[in-house]
Amino acid sequence: EPEVTQTPSHQVTQMGQEVILRCVPISNHLYFYWYRQILGQKVEFLVSFYNNEISEKSEIFDDQFSVERPDGSNFTLKIRSTKLEDSAMYFCASSGLAGGFVQYFGPGTRLLVL
């Protein structure tokens, strides 16, 4: 069964550093998403991406964040200058045209900003 994969599983970085979180969505999916979950809190939407552009973003997704689909398989989230409060689990998700637009999630990347 196809799955969404994410790398790395864990990332530790210093405040102010740039990080890139990588995702490989399910191959025939066209809609891509990033969510985050701060420890002990609920899952929050960051951004959705379709047809090589952002379709919706939350207020969390400020100028420090960017997304890219650099090739036909990868979908990346870049945080330019990390802050302590960016520490969270980041989930990538993808969905296709069929099946009621169910979003399938990857296992997540745990980001720790020191």
Place this chain on the structure above:
Amino acid sequence: AQSVAQPEDQVNVAEGNPLTVKCTYSVSGNPYLFWYVQYPNRGLQFLLKYITGDNLVKGSYGFEAEFNKSQTSFHLKKPSALVSDSALYFCAVRPADKLIFGTGTRLQVFP
């Protein structure tokens, strides 16, 4: 404002007993509704969805959910709980493109 409420932080049930995990939502229009499960150190795993049609929807691992439009609820149910069902359960609503999640309910099934 669009929101999802899961009023119980934790639900405890004995193995073999029926379980219910509650969810209510507040969103305009006719949203799509979902349940996801999260096991420790894992991602969110899709369980079931309601789009339209029959108010009782069946999903993975014997779970089902009942959509009640008048009460704006979408409670998750299972007739007979298993210890392996112990996990964190999230209700979500999709009013447009994004998913809006509830705060999650931890289900603990005791042997």
